[in-house]
Amino acid sequence: MSLFHLGIDVAKAKLDCALRLPNGKFRSKVIANSNAGFAQLTDWLASYQATSVHVCMEATGIYWEDVAQCLATAGLTVSVVNPAQIKAYAASRLTRSKTDAVDARLIADFCAERRPESWQAPSQEEIALRALVLRLEALQTMRTQESNRLGVSRDAVHDDIQQHLDWLDNAIKQLIKNINEHIDKYPDLKQKRDLLDSIPGIGERTSAIILAFYANTDRFANGRQAAAFAGLDPRQYESGSSVRGRPRLSKVGHAFLRKALYMPAMVTLYKTAWGKRFKERLTSTGKPPKLIIGAMMRKLVHVAFGVLKSGKSFNPVLHDA
Numbered sequence: 001m002s003l004f005h006l007g008i009d010v011a012k013a014k015l016d017c018a019l020r021l022p023n024g025k026f027r028s029k030v031i032a033n034s035n036a037g038f039a040q041l042t043d044w045l046a047s048y049q050a051t052s053v054h055v056c057m058e059a060t061g062i063y064w065e066d067v068a069q070c071l072a073t074a075g076l077t078v079s080v081v082n083p084a085q086i087k088a089y090a091a092s093r094l095t096r097s098k099t100d101a102v103d104a105r106l107i108a109d110f111c112a113e114r115r116p117e118s119w120q121a122p123s124q125e126e127i128a129l130r131a132l133v134l135r136l137e138a139l140q141t142m143r144t145q146e147s148n149r150l151g152v153s154r155d156a157v158h159d160d161i162q163q164h165l166d167w168l169d170n171a172i173k174q175l176i177k178n179i180n181e182h183i184d185k186y187p188d189l190k191q192k193r194d195l196l197d198s199i200p201g202i203g204e205r206t207s208a209i210i211l212a213f214y215a216n217t218d219r220f221a222n223g224r225q226a227a228a229f230a231g232l233d234p235r236q237y238e239s240g241s242s243v244r245g246r247p248r249l250s251k252v253g254h255a256f257l258r259k260a261l262y263m264p265a266m267v268t269l270y271k272t273a274w275g276k277r278f279k280e281r282l283t284s285t286g287k288p289p290k291l292i293i294g295a296m297m298r299k300l301v302h303v304a305f306g307v308l309k310s311g312k313s314f315n316p317v318l319h320d321a
Contacts, residue, residue, distance in 0.1 A: 004050040007108030008057040009100045010064045017041060018104035019048065020112055026105055033063060038070045056111035058083040065127070072121045079116040084252055086110060120219050125186045130212040132179045136205075137256065139175065143168045179208050189215060198313035199303055201268030201275055209260045210304050217309045223302035230257035232298040249294050258297065265296040274319040 005020040015037060019027045029044055031037035045053060055071050056079045057064050064080060072078045086103070089110045095102070110116075122130075143165065150161045183189045189211055196207035213229070220226040227233055231253025251258070268275035275296065282292045307314055 004045075004048070004053045005108045005112040006045070006050075006053050006055045007104045007106065007111060008055065008064075008067065009104040009107065010057050010060045010067070011100065012061075012063050014100075015041070015067060016100040016104040017044075018101070018108045019045070019050065020105075020108040021048070026108070028101060028104065030100075033067065035066075035070075038067055041067075041071075042074060053077070054111055054115075055079065056081060056107050056116060058086055058107065068119060069121050072119065078119045078121075079111060080119040081110075081116050082252060085116075089114075120216065122216060125182070125189060126212065126215050129179070129182055129189070129208065129215075132175065132182060133205075133209050133212045134256070136172065136175045136179065137260075139168055139172050143172065176205075180204070183208065183211065192308055195307045195311070195313055196304055199300070199307065200272035200314070200316075201264050202300065202304065203264065203267075206260065206264045209257070213254065213257060214301075214305060214308060217305060220305065223305045226305040227298045227301045228253060230254050230261070230297075230301060232258060232261075232294065232301060234298075247291070249298075261297040261300055262293070265293050265300060268300065269293065269296050274316055278319070 003022065007018045007020070009016040009018075011033065013033055015031050015033050017029045017031060019029075021027065027048065029041075031040050031044075054077045055068075057068065059080050059082060068078050068080055086107055090098075090103075090106055093106075095106060146161055146165050146168065150158065150165065153161050183193050192211055192215055193207050196202055196210055197204075202210070214220075214226060217226075220229065224233065228250070231249060231251040233250050233253075234247045235250040249258070269279045269292065270276070278296060278299065279292055282295060287295070303314065303319070
């Protein structure tokens with residue numbers, strides 16, 4: 001059976017689609033990023049008798065989620081790749097132009113040549129939980145901004161900012177309640193939250209964030225892949241006999257997860273027995289403080305992935321605590 005490759009350049013309002021035929025030629029179409037557009041896309045693929053299609057798109061914000069979910073539900077193989085991969089692929093081909101149509105063809109070629117792994121659609125409860133925790137992050141960021149403004153505000157706007165802060169406090173409180181109720185509503189999520197709560201250093205908010213992105217452990221082959229998803233894998237920089245750069249976090253991954261894990265890593269390092277032992281061990285080998293914090297962030301992902309995958313609570317004996 002001939003295999004078609006569909007590259008989709010995702011934007012908020014539209015999808016630029018490039019269908020790579022088995023003979024290497026292309027057909028292009030622009031559709032709306034909506035349910036009506038998805039139906040139009042399905043009819044367009046059927047007009048070319050494209051029954052075996054591998055779809056590829058970039059993880060651009062949240063705009064890709066609905067079309068990926070729709071196509072995966074329809075039985076198509078869907079791959080969602082890091083935009084850095086497509087950028088590097090374009091550079092390797094010396095691509096000089098950048099338009100939505102060119103990007104869509106580039107993604108289709110990338111899909112045909114590299115055969116990226118298929119994307120596993122999350123459950124509806126995971127999608128809802130992810131939306132809730134991201135909304136909570138947005139409100140807390142907004143509160144920090146308004147709080148900073150309040151300290152230097154003029155009398156004319158002082159009361160207005162304070163009213164907004166009061167509203168944000170109530171909204172944040174309600175959203176935290178909604179997150180907890182959502183997790184309690186689903187036995188699987190509730191059981192996994194209990195497993196995460198057994199890890200010293202991981203609190204209520206962090207466990208909700210980890211569940212939102214790691215509840216389905218089948219998406220990752222091991223803890224290293226889970227850490228790489230957050231951009232917490234180490235990046236080595238060595239060349240020849242003279243270049244020996246310090247290892248750093250790759251940061252080729254979800255920035256929100258890295259931000260969310262920073263404070264839990266600090267708490268674990270300074271407030272828990274197993275974290276203190278971890279810190280002492282790395283300090284004794286001459287590791288700098290920033291590297292230790294990054295290593296603990298990565299360690300938390302490994303440990304969280306381990307307890308979720310095994311279904312067993314945190315065991316301090318396994319972590320020299």
